[in-house]
Amino acid sequence: MNFLPLSLCKHFFLQRGSGNKFMFDKSLISLILILLLLSVSYVFAKNIDLSTLPLRDSVQLTIYNSEDLTLVKETRQISLKNGVNRLQFSWANTQIDPTSVQLKFISHPMQMNLTNTIFPHEKPQMLYWNIQSSIETLSTIEISYFTSGISWQADYLGIIDVSGEEMALDNFVTITNLSGEDYENAEIRLVIGQINLVERINDLVRKAQQNKDLITRGKQDRLRNNLRKKEARKMMMKPSGLHVMSDMAVAAPVLESMEEEKNIAKDSLSEYTIFSIEGTENIPHQWSKRLRSSFSQAIAIETVYRYRPREYGEYLAKVFIFKNDKSAALGESPLPEGKIQLYKKNQHNSLNYIASLRLKYTSVGEKIELNSGVDRDVHFKIVNLKNWRDNIWMHYKKGNVHRRIDDGRIIVDHRSTVSGWNEHSIFVQQVRNYTDKAIQIEIRRLLYGDVMIKSQLDIKKHNYQTVEIHSKLAGGEEQELLYKTETKKGRNFKQNKVILKNQKVNYPNWSISSGL
Amino acid sequence: MKYKTLYAVAIFILCLISTNSYARIKLITLPAREHIEIQLENENITIIEEERIVPLQKGNNLIDFSWHNTSIKPETIIFRVIEGKDQPRANILSVSYPPNEAALTWIIASDKNGSAIVRITYVINHLDKEYHYIAKTNADETLMDLNQYIKVINQSGEEYLNAQMNTGLAKTVSLPMRLNETQEFLNYHFENIPVDKTYTVNAAELGYRNRTQDKLNVLMHYQIHNDTQHNLGKQSLAPGKFRIYQQDKKGSLVFAGEDWGQYTAKGDKEKLYIGQARDIVVKRIIKRKNQQKINGNLKNMDILLEYTIENFKDEEVTIIIEESLEYLRNEVLPSRSQYQLLEWQVGKETNFDRKPIKERSNAQTIAYAITLPARKSGEKVVKLTKKLNINLKNEW
Numbered sequence: 001m002n003f004l005p006l007s008l009c010k011h012f013f014l015q016r017g018s019g020n021k022f023m024f025d026k027s028l029i030s031l032i033l034i035l036l037l038l039s040v041s042y043v044f045a046k047n048i049d050l051s052t053l054p055l056r057d058s059v060q061l062t063i064y065n066s067e068d069l070t071l072v073k074e075t076r077q078i079s080l081k082n083g084v085n086r087l088q089f090s091w092a093n094t095q096i097d098p099t100s101v102q103l104k105f106i107s108h109p110m111q112m113n114l115t116n117t118i119f120p121h122e123k124p125q126m127l128y129w130n131i132q133s134s135i136e137t138l139s140t141i142e143i144s145y146f147t148s149g150i151s152w153q154a155d156y157l158g159i160i161d162v163s164g165e166e167m168a169l170d171n172f173v174t175i176t177n178l179s180g181e182d183y184e185n186a187e188i189r190l191v192i193g194q195i196n197l198v199e200r201i202n203d204l205v206r207k208a209q210q211n212k213d214l215i216t217r218g219k220q221d222r223l224r225n226n227l228r229k230k231e232a233r234k235m236m237m238k239p240s241g242l243h244v245m246s247d248m249a250v251a252a253p254v255l256e257s258m259e260e261e262k263n264i265a266k267d268s269l270s271e272y273t274i275f276s277i278e279g280t281e282n283i284p285h286q287w288s289k290r291l292r293s294s295f296s297q298a299i300a301i302e303t304v305y306r307y308r309p310r311e312y313g314e315y316l317a318k319v320f321i322f323k324n325d326k327s328a329a330l331g332e333s334p335l336p337e338g339k340i341q342l343y344k345k346n347q348h349n350s351l352n353y354i355a356s357l358r359l360k361y362t363s364v365g366e367k368i369e370l371n372s373g374v375d376r377d378v379h380f381k382i383v384n385l386k387n388w389r390d391n392i393w394m395h396y397k398k399g400n401v402h403r404r405i406d407d408g409r410i411i412v413d414h415r416s417t418v419s420g421w422n423e424h425s426i427f428v429q430q431v432r433n434y435t436d437k438a439i440q441i442e443i444r445r446l447l448y449g450d451v452m453i454k455s456q457l458d459i460k461k462h463n464y465q466t467v468e469i470h471s472k473l474a475g476g477e478e479q480e481l482l483y484k485t486e487t488k489k490g491r492n493f494k495q496n497k498v499i500l501k502n503q504k505v506n507y508p509n510w511s512i513s514s515g516l
Numbered sequence: 517m518k519y520k521t522l523y524a525v526a527i528f529i530l531c532l533i534s535t536n537s538y539a540r541i542k543l544i545t546l547p548a549r550e551h552i553e554i555q556l557e558n559e560n561i562t563i564i565e566e567e568r569i570v571p572l573q574k575g576n577n578l579i580d581f582s583w584h585n586t587s588i589k590p591e592t593i594i595f596r597v598i599e600g601k602d603q604p605r606a607n608i609l610s611v612s613y614p615p616n617e618a619a620l621t622w623i624i625a626s627d628k629n630g631s632a633i634v635r636i637t638y639v640i641n642h643l644d645k646e647y648h649y650i651a652k653t654n655a656d657e658t659l660m661d662l663n664q665y666i667k668v669i670n671q672s673g674e675e676y677l678n679a680q681m682n683t684g685l686a687k688t689v690s691l692p693m694r695l696n697e698t699q700e701f702l703n704y705h706f707e708n709i710p711v712d713k714t715y716t717v718n719a720a721e722l723g724y725r726n727r728t729q730d731k732l733n734v735l736m737h738y739q740i741h742n743d744t745q746h747n748l749g750k751q752s753l754a755p756g757k758f759r760i761y762q763q764d765k766k767g768s769l770v771f772a773g774e775d776w777g778q779y780t781a782k783g784d785k786e787k788l789y790i791g792q793a794r795d796i797v798v799k800r801i802i803k804r805k806n807q808q809k810i811n812g813n814l815k816n817m818d819i820l821l822e823y824t825i826e827n828f829k830d831e832e833v834t835i836i837i838e839e840s841l842e843y844l845r846n847e848v849l850p851s852r853s854q855y856q857l858l859e860w861q862v863g864k865e866t867n868f869d870r871k872p873i874k875e876r877s878n879a880q881t882i883a884y885a886i887t888l889p890a891r892k893s894g895e896k897v898v899k900l901t902k903k904l905n906i907n908l909k910n911e912w
Contacts, residue, residue: 352558352563377782379781418813432783
């Protein structure tokens with residue numbers, strides 16, 4: 001049973017107040033005090049309340065994922081008399097930004113007027129509104145504020161079929177409430193996009209909290225006693241002090257027709273996309289809830305093996321590529337950033353784990369590339385086979401001239417130094433496909449300096465210093481992709497560039513040369 | 517007495533705090549597992565797939581799944597309803613995660629009353645596996661029998677009785693895994709695998725057995741081919757320790773050595789270092805180095821390496837001589853002013869019978885294979901002298 005032993009507490013305090021009737025063990029007293037203080041944490045939820053108001057009628061949460069920010073809009077029914085009405089709104093121990101609290105009159109905007117808002121110095125997490133009303137009526141008001149502590153995250157489950165050509169993709173959204181407040185029957189909207197905030201909500205809350213600490217330090221003991229008593233009273237009245245999700249508290253109702261998954265409507269606004277969850281949800285403090293946002297079957301995926309050291313590291317990466325568009329059974333909305341768990345179905349309908357990856361924000365029509373790392377059944381190695389130099393120039397100190405050593409006009413000068421040369425290198429890119437499926441590979445090579453690359457491979461320039469080589473390998477095939485580079489060095493260097501030249505390259509045989 | 521009361525108060529309050537997070541309304545907890553598959557195929561990850569039959573009522577059902585003290589990775593949990601005839605159609609409406617608990621609740625809508633077969637898949641930590649191999653070669657080291665063992669170590673906090681181990685082969689192995697239990701099983705047995713036995717020397721990488729006498733280390737390797745032609749190739753070979761035993765002439769087994777086997781894809785080769793050969797002696801000396809100035813600071817270097825090889829074995833052996841040109845350059849030109857790309861040619865005094873080995877030769881290394889005749893009883897051991905003439909070019 002979960003109630004605070006009020007009688008015991010009272011007993012305890014009475015005894016304490018009656019002048020050390022018992023000799024308490026100091027450590028035991030401190031233990032009890034700590035425990036009591038811990039139990040007081042209960043009080044910290046459900047503290048947003050207007051002193052004269054009933055509970056919320058409706059609440060809407062707009063949760064941003066780029067910042068720790070949620071816009072809460074709640075409506076309440078309020079009885080107002082003719083003349084000046086003073087309303088109190090407090091939010092102790094929640095994550096609300098005090099600078100963002102706003103009041104709006106929904107039902108009688110013409111008859112009501114907010115005269116002023118008072119932020120009492122001694123109670124930082126509280127405000128008073130003075131409302132001038134020209135009628136006596138039951139009025140609907142809307143209170144809106146920013147809070148931190150509520151977040152949402154997208155995550156994905158990708159299941160690749162046995163053939164490896166199609167994938168089923170589930171997109172989920174998980175909402176987590178650590179705001180200190182329970183939100184029941186809340187309409188939820190999720191915002192994807194990068195918004196600009198000049199101050200973080202959390203910092204604003206902390207600022208207010210620090211302020212409060214300064215003020216209340218002297219009054220702490222009294223406040224704790226009050227809270228403790230209040231909590232005890234609350235517990236006595238409540239059979240269970242648990243956070244219970246209301247839809248779980250009762251046995252699930254038997255419905256006439258089967259309930260379908262909630263529809264999550266996608267809409268766009270300025271630079272943002274908004275996911276609106278159908279109906280309402282209950283999200284108590286400290287709970288998370290995960291809902292499926294979309295499900296797409298038979299998404300055509302392409303598998304490419306890429307060597308891109310700058311992007312992926314020094315290995316041949318197995319990359320899955322698909323497009324967020326209609327042709328791929330997607331494209332309904334942008335895909336928010338989130339973790340994706342990739343699995344592959346095997347013949348027994350079981351799932352083999354591939355990787356847990358990060359899916360970046362993907363616009364409609366944009367490509368998604370998922371690097372699943374090294375496939376150990378596809379070997380890749382770059383080997384430098386042979387190097388040599390030619391077109392060597394010497395710099396003669398005497399006369400300050402440069403001469404090519406093989407031009408027949410060489411001057412014997414012991415103090416001369418090499419000033420320019422061309423470097424030739426042969427490389428082989430060994431690829432072996434140990435899988436039984438055909439694969440395609442893309443190799444990017446960064447070539448520094450003034451370079452000419454000679455080869456008969458499918459090669460093209462990616463940028464002025466990088467080339468990209470493409471090839472296809474059948475299951476079990478091995479390929480030796482050869483190319484030769486000629487790099488101008490020293491005074492032969494003109495500018496950083498890469499020139500492509502179609503030329504056959506032979507594998508060197510290191511045979512015996514004619515000597516020096 | 518008074519202390520006791522106070523302790524009671526303390527414990528009572530403590531209980532009060534703790535029950536706050538633990539007591540939840542639980543409607544359906546999952547029924548017992550019908551079938552469990554432990555997937556050991558992935559190198560660093562173990563996946564559990566469990567099948568359960570869940571009674572569903574028409575309407576919304578709450579299914580509670582908890583994993584207290586178990587190393588399940590919660591973000592990997594997948595709930596799938598296996599479609600079948602007469603089974604209710606089920607929709608997962610949402611998943612709720614209670615605070616401070618290793619648990620979740622699925623809200624599942626069903627179109628009728630009935631039992632659904634569901635599969636729950638997740639990644640689990642601390643349920644690890646290790647591969648190791650026991651190999652037995654015949655007396656002349658030409659054929660090998662190989663056993664692959666898998667050791668499964670369960671420290672995951674959960675027991676999996678009736679578990680089927682899926683190791684990537686067509687069949688699964690039935691193995692109950694209790695808490696904190698380690699079990700080992702024979703996953704595969706291969707017979708009559710042809711073995712290539714090689715000897716290698718490489719001054720730079722494998723070093724000297726006796727530096728003052730210029731005697732090189734001679735390393736002995738076994739090479740096996742993971743393909744069906746070589747009686748292997750059922751699946752890739754996972755990394756693990758290979759212990760190699762050899763049958764002696766009396767038929768008993770002698771431990772010959774061990775090595776860490778690398779991951780070997782189907783169709784690839786596995787090379788295992790077994791030990792050093794003492795009955796093959798290879799001496800390496802730099803017989804000549806001759807610097808030839810071209811002009812100014814530009815020069816060539818003519819080097820003659822000499823290998824003297826003796827085979828004290830009663831059998832013919834093939835040895836691979838590898839030479840690292842970078843190492844050689846450092847030996848003959850230790851004080852170069854700046855690093856230049858290595859340019860070299862094989863000179864005409866080289867007297868190896870065969871061409872360089874393509875797979876082992878590149879811009880930094882050259883490798884030759886030579887066959888050494890067996891020692892003939894009563895005769896003197898044949899001493900082979902092989903020359904390698906290297907011209908380092910355009911150095912400055």
